[in-house]
Amino acid sequence: MSTSDSSPPGGAAADGPVPDRRPLIVFAWVWVGAPLAYGLYELVRKATQLFTG
Template sequence: MSETPESQTSQTPQAPQRRTPLLVLVWLWVGVPFVYGLYELFQKVVQLFGG
């Protein structure tokens, strides 16, 4: 009736190894422009409020 914690963790699906490069590429595709945007935002805030 009730499942043990071991059986619940063994049923957890795991990503195949072949998808790892794709996941890295997708995160870089999103992350690099996001970090660049934060950098530009920080520069503009410093110009606006600091000098």
């Protein structure tokens, strides 16, 4: 066995083409990030009202 083997560990090259998961990753970040951003926005808005009257 040579040390310059270009296949990834775990034998993924023998399983065929790997599906592109970038759209799924983007969707997951938006799915979590949008409510998080809205929650942080509301937190800052209400905290500002609380401390400034």
